[in-house]
Amino acid sequence: MMSDSPEFNQRSLSKMNASTLVIAGTEFSSRLFLGTGKYSSGAVMAQSLEASGTQLVTVALRRVHTDGARDDILAHLDRNRYKLLPNTSGVRDAKEAVLAAELARDALETNWVKLEIHPDPKYLMPDPIETLKAARDLVQRGFVVLPYVHADPVLCKQLEEAGCAAVMPLGAPIGSNRGLESRAFLEIIIAQSKVPVIIDAGLGAPSHAAAALELGAHAVLVNTAIASAPDPIAMGHAFKLGVQAGRIAYESGLAGRSTNSLAQATSPLTAFLSESQS
């Protein structure tokens, strides 16, 4: 039956705006984090970020070509608007990851780091052993560590115990746009995690992002699906809506799911035109 209770309506209205996410004391009203790779230009990137409503963006580090063109990504990123999350992409082991994080801290004046160690360029699978090792070291050195890992519940728990501020398990291989292929394991990670769970990699459509948030993921990180879309700006907006819908749905509580294929009527099944059906 429908409820007309004013308290209920008040509570429902408050859910129209999903709750904020807090990571290491920093509050985010947007649960959509964006990568900055693969955009055709800095201007398109800036407009896509704006349309997505994101408040946290990743950047990579690269060796400067001493005689080559300069990168001007920072010219397109308003640091009052976006928190930067430098990644350690390109490192092969824990030792290199620690140096990369320390370089990033000096380059960008942030102690936040997306720890990613994936030495194999074919599949870009994160190395769990080196990642855990580096995470322990970086936490000791005062970093806010967000590790990119396989959807491994045991590893995620160990990273949490090592002091990581969040965990970033993958949905599917980086850039694959295949969605939540690791769903069964993500569910376990979300169920037992005491730190925010950010689904990173493989999300190819706003529906994937919505599904991740419906599962209870605290945020998602998206790059290729937006940057490589024919219209990255509109796609940034579409992901914003998907993430919002997924989070509000999660906070509202999804209605129960039938365990068989029988229908459950939503309309009264009394005969409408005649009392007895022939």
Next chain:
Amino acid sequence: MPAPQILSTGTPVTVTVNDKPHTLAEATTLAQLLASIGLSAGQGVAVAIDHAVVPRSAWSTHLLADGDQVLVIQATQGG
């Protein structure tokens, strides 16, 4: 016995910058080296020498030594 080396002012210093050799005047600071390749603070740049970060607050005083392996990185697009 080899003859003792006499250090004189103006002895050039050879370092590598991202694996490429660079010959510099004696007493070149890190800030001067970076300026010579078109870089300054505020461009998302960081430097390590022999795998240890030299914080940007020390760039203007840090003198380069012969054989230094200088790694210069910069923020770029990435996911």
